[in-house]
Amino acid sequence: MTKPHNSSxxxxxxxxxxxxxxxxxxxxxSLAKRYAAExxxxxxxxxxxxxxxxxxxxxxxxxxxxxxxxFRQTQIQLTVTLDQDALEIYDATNADQIMAGDYTRVxxxxxxxxxxxxxxxxxxxxxxxxxxxxxxxDLRDQLKANPELLxxxxxxxxxxxxxxDTYYKSLSGTPYAERMTEKEQAWVQSFIDKGEIxxxxxxRFFTDGDSSExxxxxxxxxxxxxxxxxxxxxxxxxxVGVAAAIYLEExxxxxxxxxxxxxxINNLAAVPSIIFGLLGLAxxxxxxxxxxxxxxxxxxxxxxxxxxxIIISSRAAIKAVPxxxxxxxxxxxxxxxxxxxxxxxxxxxxxxxxxxxxxMAQALxxxxxxxxxxxxxxxxxxPGAVTDPATxxxxxxxxxxxxxxxxxxxxxxxxxxxxxxxxxVMNALAVLLRKKLERRW
Amino acid sequence: xxxxxxVLAIFVLGCVAYMLGRSRSIAVAQNVGGVRFLNSLPxxxxxxxxxxxxxxxxxxxxxxTLFDGTIIRSVLLSSLPPEIVNGAxxxxxxxxxxxxxxxxxxxxxPPAYMVVAAERLxxxxxxxxxxxxxxxxxxxxxxxxxxxxxIHSQLKARYQVEKVFRATLFLCSSLAIITTVGxxxxxxxxxxRFFAMVPITEFLFGLExxxxxxxxxxxxxxSGSFGAIPLFTGTLLIAAIAMLIxxxxxxxxxxxxxxxxxxxxxxxxxxxxxxxxxxxxxxxGFFAALTIAPFIRELGxxxxxxxxxxxxxxxxxxxxxxxxxMIIPFVSSLSDDVINAVPQSLRDGALGLGSTxxxxxxxxxxxxxxxxxxGGVLLAASRAIGETMIVVMAAGLAANLxxxxxxxxxxxxxxxxxxxxxxxxxxxxxxxxxxxxGLMLFLVTLSLNxxxxxxxxxxxxxxx
Numbered sequence: 001m002t003k004p005h006n007s008s009x010x011x012x013x014x015x016x017x018x019x020x021x022x023x024x025x026x027x028x029x030s031l032a033k034r035y036a037a038e039x040x041x042x043x044x045x046x047x048x049x050x051x052x053x054x055x056x057x058x059x060x061x062x063x064x065x066x067x068x069x070x071f072r073q074t075q076i077q078l079t080v081t082l083d084q085d086a087l088e089i090y091d092a093t094n095a096d097q098i099m100a101g102d103y104t105r106v107x108x109x110x111x112x113x114x115x116x117x118x119x120x121x122x123x124x125x126x127x128x129x130x131x132x133x134x135x136x137x138d139l140r141d142q143l144k145a146n147p148e149l150l151x152x153x154x155x156x157x158x159x160x161x162x163x164x165d166t167y168y169k170s171l172s173g174t175p176y177a178e179r180m181t182e183k184e185q186a187w188v189q190s191f192i193d194k195g196e197i198x199x200x201x202x203x204r205f206f207t208d209g210d211s212s213e214x215x216x217x218x219x220x221x222x223x224x225x226x227x228x229x230x231x232x233x234x235x236x237x238x239x240v241g242v243a244a245a246i247y248l249e250e251x252x253x254x255x256x257x258x259x260x261x262x263x264x265i266n267n268l269a270a271v272p273s274i275i276f277g278l279l280g281l282a283x284x285x286x287x288x289x290x291x292x293x294x295x296x297x298x299x300x301x302x303x304x305x306x307x308x309x310i311i312i313s314s315r316a317a318i319k320a321v322p323x324x325x326x327x328x329x330x331x332x333x334x335x336x337x338x339x340x341x342x343x344x345x346x347x348x349x350x351x352x353x354x355x356x357x358x359x360m361a362q363a364l365x366x367x368x369x370x371x372x373x374x375x376x377x378x379x380x381x382x383p384g385a386v387t388d389p390a391t392x393x394x395x396x397x398x399x400x401x402x403x404x405x406x407x408x409x410x411x412x413x414x415x416x417x418x419x420x421x422x423x424x425v426m427n428a429l430a431v432l433l434r435k436k437l438e439r440r441w
Numbered sequence: 442x443x444x445x446x447x448v449l450a451i452f453v454l455g456c457v458a459y460m461l462g463r464s465r466s467i468a469v470a471q472n473v474g475g476v477r478f479l480n481s482l483p484x485x486x487x488x489x490x491x492x493x494x495x496x497x498x499x500x501x502x503x504x505x506t507l508f509d510g511t512i513i514r515s516v517l518l519s520s521l522p523p524e525i526v527n528g529a530x531x532x533x534x535x536x537x538x539x540x541x542x543x544x545x546x547x548x549x550x551p552p553a554y555m556v557v558a559a560e561r562l563x564x565x566x567x568x569x570x571x572x573x574x575x576x577x578x579x580x581x582x583x584x585x586x587x588x589x590x591x592i593h594s595q596l597k598a599r600y601q602v603e604k605v606f607r608a609t610l611f612l613c614s615s616l617a618i619i620t621t622v623g624x625x626x627x628x629x630x631x632x633x634r635f636f637a638m639v640p641i642t643e644f645l646f647g648l649e650x651x652x653x654x655x656x657x658x659x660x661x662x663x664s665g666s667f668g669a670i671p672l673f674t675g676t677l678l679i680a681a682i683a684m685l686i687x688x689x690x691x692x693x694x695x696x697x698x699x700x701x702x703x704x705x706x707x708x709x710x711x712x713x714x715x716x717x718x719x720x721x722x723x724x725x726g727f728f729a730a731l732t733i734a735p736f737i738r739e740l741g742x743x744x745x746x747x748x749x750x751x752x753x754x755x756x757x758x759x760x761x762x763x764x765x766x767m768i769i770p771f772v773s774s775l776s777d778d779v780i781n782a783v784p785q786s787l788r789d790g791a792l793g794l795g796s797t798x799x800x801x802x803x804x805x806x807x808x809x810x811x812x813x814x815x816g817g818v819l820l821a822a823s824r825a826i827g828e829t830m831i832v833v834m835a836a837g838l839a840a841n842l843x844x845x846x847x848x849x850x851x852x853x854x855x856x857x858x859x860x861x862x863x864x865x866x867x868x869x870x871x872x873x874x875x876x877x878x879g880l881m882l883f884l885v886t887l888s889l890n891x892x893x894x895x896x897x898x899x900x901x902x903x904x905x
Binding site for chain 2: 034035037038040041042044045046047048049051052053055056058059062063066239240241243244245246247248251252260261263264265266267268270271272273274275276277278279281282283288289304307308311335336337361364365366367368371372374376394395397398401402409412413416419420423427
């Protein structure tokens with residue numbers, strides 16, 4: 001910092017004092033520089049934290065800003081006649097006839113009546129395109145529930161096509177009309193003028209499975225698939241992880257084998273998740289011939305992936321139980337197994353559960369290994385068991401983000417919001433559990 | 442019977458055996474003067490009986506389920522007319538067709554021999570199921586009767602139960618070894634098959650990667666060229682960009698939080714940074730592809746960079762930037778640990794000598810914590826190299842050999858995903874190449890992890 005000062009160069013009455021003041025001067029001079037360096041350093045610290053937080057905020061604003069629209073959908077009011085001849089249904093109580101009915105024609109007739117001056121094949125096709133194909137299913141369900149509606153004329157709110165939906169939602173800002181012809185825009189305007197178009201809460205998003213039509217696609221199938229996968233993961237990884245942690249903390253002798261197990265666990269915790277996918281593909285699917293795309297295999301792969309996390313946190317929880325408890329139990333005649341099961345395990349349980357929940361949250365957000373074992377297939381049905389083909393929420397997000405339709409962008413953001421809510425709940429649960437139940441010794 | 446039903450049945454049988462063993466031990470105890478004269482508590486006699494009943498059944502069940510498919514298949518094949526078996530190019534396809542016919546899902550009218558085979562398959566499966574049920578019942582009865590007859594007041598039931606307990610715990614902890622062995626075996630065997638088709642030197646040093654198209658149709662392994670250098674450079678480029686963001690940011694955040702910030706600030710900021718670590722990577726990927734990549738592209742074009750360099754809409758910069766943000770909390774929490782492990786006395790000494798705080802940090806704390814920080818950085822690098830979803834969604838598929846961060850590059854993980862998603866046969870070099878890439882990825886990350894853990898461990902002991 002300061003240079004060594006040679007006082008003998010300067011003959012003086014009080015060389016030491018002079019030297020000291022000279023040194024102080026030098027220190028004083030350098031102080032400004034040092035303080036500036038200090039400020040700079042501190043600024044770098046604040047700046048990097050600021051960068052992290054800004055990135056977080058931008059991410060959230062981007063996702064939430066884009067995703068809120070996904071929870072709303074556009075509906076168009078249309079008057080249709082459930083004409084027997086058009087539908088080719090003559091007995092509304094006959095289930096086969098109901099299933100085979102030509103609902104599309106009914107909706108087309110309604111549209112033709114609404115816009116009588118539309119002529120030409122292409123224009124007509126465009127016109128028919130503004131109502132989603134999903135409306136035909138709604139119409140069918142309605143007729144099935146109330147057979148007396150056959151032959152009546154109804155005014156109904158119908159699901160709009162995704163292009164109309166995107167266009168209508170964008171009207172409040174800069175209109176996005178790249179996939180809308182001017183005539184289509186005029187039709188939408190005419191609906192707006194008569195108040196025959198509205199945005200409602202998108203219940204379909206929560207009750208339906210995936211679909212290739214953005215306006216009909218829902219996240220229910222992926223949520224259920226995620227739940228099944230997590231269930232398998234939990235049932236396998238929690239007992240095995242806790243058992244492994246007990247062995248390593250309470251039983252394992254200090255030898256090479258134990259060291260090897262520990263090195264393995266630590267390494268597995270840092271192995272890229274996609275490698276576990278390769279393992280699942282080669283061992284479970286290729287060797288044991290298990291079916292692809294099922295939550296059972298997905299859960300098994302995720303179990304292997306989350307086990308290290310659970311083992312490490314469970315070991316920490318067991319370590320935190322004071323030795324006096326163990327000695328007291330052994331002292332009054334408990335066997336080692338009794339000591340563990342009756343005393344150590346209950347006391348360590350909150351910590352183990354916290355670690356498990358964090359591991360489950362990790363598993364819930366994991367995508368790459370599940371792509372490997374084929375959980376990336378397009379599946380419309382909501383799975384009903386762990387052996388049904390299914391997809392999971394992160395993979396659904398990946399699939400939708402890959403879809404070319406613009407309407408899927410807001411669906412993707414909406415699905416991400418649902419996923420984040422699940423993750424937040426799980427993490428909050430872990431924090432709560434830790435605060436409520438963990439004992440300090 | 443269904444597998445689930447069988448497992449449930451084994452469980453119920455175990456419960457019954459528990460009751461039997463327990464009551465037997467109590468009955469035995471009556472003769473010697475009460476339960477307290479037994480070697481163990483009645484609970485242990487019951488558990489021992491249940492174990493003797495359920496464990497053999499379970500073992501039989503697992504072995505049977507593993508092997509009955511293979512056995513049925515060979516019986517089925519031997520029952521087929523030999524000219525059909527010899528004439529078929531693909532035995533697996535034949536078996537699959539028979540399975541389809543058996544499930545009634547064959548599209549067209551199947552040939553007569555196939556209908557016969559399908560009926561035979563169904564009856565074989567039926568026999569297998571019933572035989573399994575029978576064997577399990579016999580096992581359960583034999584095990585229970587054997588141990589039931591052995592129960593007397595001197596039987597060391599608790600000792601034996603605890604031995605089983607301990608063995609189970611050991612098995613569970615050895616699953617970590619089994620997993621590692623499984624990973625190594627799965628990637629290694631497929632890689633060896635791959636290197637039999639494509640020379641390892643071509644894979645490691647080749648400059649061209651195009652597994653999709655046939656370039657030289659006359660050659661074995663003709664479906665493309667498998668030079669992995671562009672993938673390695675692409676991976677390293679993106680990882681390097683990520684580390685360039687994450688290391689300074691993460692380190693400085695950790696330093697600020699542990700050395701400057703007040704407790705209150707730390708309590709607010711730290712969880713916020715940790716939220717970054719909890720966001721699924723698929724979300725980052727979506728963010729990178731949808732927001733950052735177009736932004737960088739437009740910025741580049743506005744600045745006129747596109748006249749000198751290629752700017753892709755799937756730039757390495759976008760993927761690397763977002764990946765860097767993802768890794769910040771990882772670096773920061775690891776460095777936080779090691780910085781906090783530096784004894785306060787070192788800081789106090791340096792402050793006492795008149796250093797400013799930043800001088801203490803730069804000249805005392807960081808040098809003391811350096812091994813731990815290096816370890817953390819290595820772990821972060823291993824994470825960046827193995828990260829999949831961000832690059833799958835935001836980086837490209839084109840294997841360009843370039844160092845231009847604005848161009849599109851592809852990575853090892855992207856190629857693994859692209860090659861393996863969808864149906865694939867396990868004998869084409871295209872599929873096997875993914876496993877060879879997986880082997881490379883595993884080896885690199887494993888050595889980085891090992892090195893990092895070694896350094897961190899060695900360092901941690903220093904101040905304890």
